[in-house]
Amino acid sequence: MNIQQNIRVAVDAIVFGYSRRQLHVLLIRQKFGLLKDRWALVGGFVQDHEPLSEAVQRELREEAGISVDYLEQLYTFGDDVHRDPRMRVVSVAYFALVHTEKYQLIADSDAEDARWFPIDELPPLAFDHARIIQTAYRRLQGKLSYQPIGFDLLPEHFPFSDLENLYCTILNTEIDRRNFRKKMLSFGILEETEHSAIQKSGRPGKLFKFNSLKYNDLKEKGFVFEIKFA
Amino acid sequence: MNIQQNIRVAVDAIVFGYSRRQLHVLLIRQKFGLLKDRWALVGGFVQDHEPLSEAVQRELREEAGISVDYLEQLYTFGDDVHRDPRMRVVSVAYFALVHTEKYQLIADSDAEDARWFPIDELPPLAFDHARIIQTAYRRLQGKLSYQPIGFDLLPEHFPFSDLENLYCTILNTEIDRRNFRKKMLSFGILEETEHSAIQKSGRPGKLFKFNSLKYNDLKEKGFVFEIKFA
DNA sequence: AAGCTAATGTGTAATGAATACGCAAATTAA
DNA sequence: TTAATTTGCGTATTCATTACACATTAGCTT
Numbered sequence: 001m002n003i004q005q006n007i008r009v010a011v012d013a014i015v016f017g018y019s020r021r022q023l024h025v026l027l028i029r030q031k032f033g034l035l036k037d038r039w040a041l042v043g044g045f046v047q048d049h050e051p052l053s054e055a056v057q058r059e060l061r062e063e064a065g066i067s068v069d070y071l072e073q074l075y076t077f078g079d080d081v082h083r084d085p086r087m088r089v090v091s092v093a094y095f096a097l098v099h100t101e102k103y104q105l106i107a108d109s110d111a112e113d114a115r116w117f118p119i120d121e122l123p124p125l126a127f128d129h130a131r132i133i134q135t136a137y138r139r140l141q142g143k144l145s146y147q148p149i150g151f152d153l154l155p156e157h158f159p160f161s162d163l164e165n166l167y168c169t170i171l172n173t174e175i176d177r178r179n180f181r182k183k184m185l186s187f188g189i190l191e192e193t194e195h196s197a198i199q200k201s202g203r204p205g206k207l208f209k210f211n212s213l214k215y216n217d218l219k220e221k222g223f224v225f226e227i228k229f230a
Numbered sequence: 231m232n233i234q235q236n237i238r239v240a241v242d243a244i245v246f247g248y249s250r251r252q253l254h255v256l257l258i259r260q261k262f263g264l265l266k267d268r269w270a271l272v273g274g275f276v277q278d279h280e281p282l283s284e285a286v287q288r289e290l291r292e293e294a295g296i297s298v299d300y301l302e303q304l305y306t307f308g309d310d311v312h313r314d315p316r317m318r319v320v321s322v323a324y325f326a327l328v329h330t331e332k333y334q335l336i337a338d339s340d341a342e343d344a345r346w347f348p349i350d351e352l353p354p355l356a357f358d359h360a361r362i363i364q365t366a367y368r369r370l371q372g373k374l375s376y377q378p379i380g381f382d383l384l385p386e387h388f389p390f391s392d393l394e395n396l397y398c399t400i401l402n403t404e405i406d407r408r409n410f411r412k413k414m415l416s417f418g419i420l421e422e423t424e425h426s427a428i429q430k431s432g433r434p435g436k437l438f439k440f441n442s443l444k445y446n447d448l449k450e451k452g453f454v455f456e457i458k459f460a
Numbered sequence: 461a462a463g464c465t466a467a468t469g470t471g472t473a474a475t476g477a478a479t480a481c482g483c484a485a486a487t488t489a490a
Numbered sequence: 491t492t493a494a495t496t497t498g499c500g501t502a503t504t505c506a507t508t509a510c511a512c513a514t515t516a517g518c519t520t
Contacts (some may be wrong), residue, residue, distance in 0.1 A: 003275050009237045009320050048236050051309040076306040076322050079281040092306050111401050201485035202496030432467025433515040
């Protein structure tokens with residue numbers, strides 16, 4: 001096999017977090033090169049004997065100090081030959097979600113020049129990263145309607161209204177609170193805890209937790225977690 | 231940017247065809263190397279200044295002499311560092327569909343060592359291509375239920391029963407003929423033609439054609455072409 | 461030509477899920 | 491105490507899916 005190639009393989013991670021009723025994306029500030037000080041996705045070149053998904057996790061650790069709760073391959077960007085002006089780079093993008101607890105940790109430690117941005121207040125981005133984020137956002141919206149993926153964005157215990165708000169903001173739609181609750185509970189993947197959420201006003205709500213065992217059980221049986229809105 | 235990398239980027243195409251009530255996959259016989267005479271997917275290395283999708287089309291032209299009607303990126307296989315025993319190869323797999331007319335042309339010209347295999351009668355395959363085909367097959371099954379993608383596997387004019395059989399065989403399920411017809415027609419993306427299909431027995435059926443203009447129109451408006459089965 | 465078989469084409473009742481609400485209960489703030 | 495707010499539960503209506511029935515039109519057989 002004698003084919004010489006001059007193409008680099010990179011990975012990029014679109015990490016989503018949710019807090020203060022907003023969807024956030026993790027970005028890091030470029031430290032070197034032409035695009036110094038521009039904001040960009042976490043990412044970098046893959047090492048010769050490193051599986052792609054491990055490369056993502058390594059970059060997330062090195063550049064932002066986090067490990068994620070959900071990771072899946074999104075898309076490989078390699079049709080634009082000049083994505084990176086310096087050389088031909090094919091980038092395998094991954095789509096990641098983190099629980100809001102970890103979220104806080106990172107958001108506070110700004111030392112590393114890693115920061116969360118609300119999805120609708122993104123700064124100018126390096127390369128084609130704006131487009132990549134749009135692709136990831138659409139994927140998130142799509143997945144949310146037939147997979148209970150939203151729990152990876154919430155803390156372990158949460159009031160029902162937080163879950164409802166998450167769906168509203170990410171899908172950018174209005175939901176009937178009562179029907180949403182009914183449908184979501186009917187899946188049988190939520191557990192009521194003993195704790196309650198104390199609030200500024202109104203009746204205190206019970207805290208729920210996601211039961212991943214029951215979820216996996218149902219998923220194996222081919223159950224579909226479709227959730228629609230009026 | 232000083233990072234030396236020794237990873238090759240390849241593309242592979244999973245081409246599906248449909249005929250004689252069976253789903254088929256296009257394979258080519260390896261002519262060189264360790265895996266000589268093994269069957270494999272159409273594919274090869276990407277050239278330095280070539281977009282990924284063009285690389286796929288080039289390989290399809292060079293190795294099988296076809297152009298496809300539908301092409302979309304499937305997944306990038308690069309977690310198994312020894313997929314290809316000779317070196318590290320990251321392969322971007324594409325998922326393709328061809329109309330049955332073209333199908334016949336290829337199937338007859340066996341000269342190039344390109345052949346169609348029924349999906350459930352695949353020969354031993356090179357590399358991890360069996361796994362890749364399984365991934366593609368599942369994607370096809372998934373897509374079929376919410377996108378009218380099946381028309382890319384049929385000739386321009388077809389009787390309704392052919393469409394129904396396509397759904398049955400690919401999804402491996404039984405369908406109520408009457409409800410399927412009703413639902414499919416309700417989308418408004420099919421046109422009745424003047425022609426009829428003459429058959430061995432039974433009342434002759436009208437031939438239909440897929441109206442891609444209407445389809446694109448509805449798709450833009452966010453219409454969902456979901457089709458379920460009992 | 462009459463009758464059988466096979467496939468198409470249309471209709472309709474029954475079922476079940478999604479939707480649109482109403483309203484009581486539990487808490488805080490005034 | 492009262493108003494405001496949020497949770498939690500219930501129910502009638504609407505709409506889509508499902509399960510069928512049956513007439514129609516052809517070829518084939520006798």
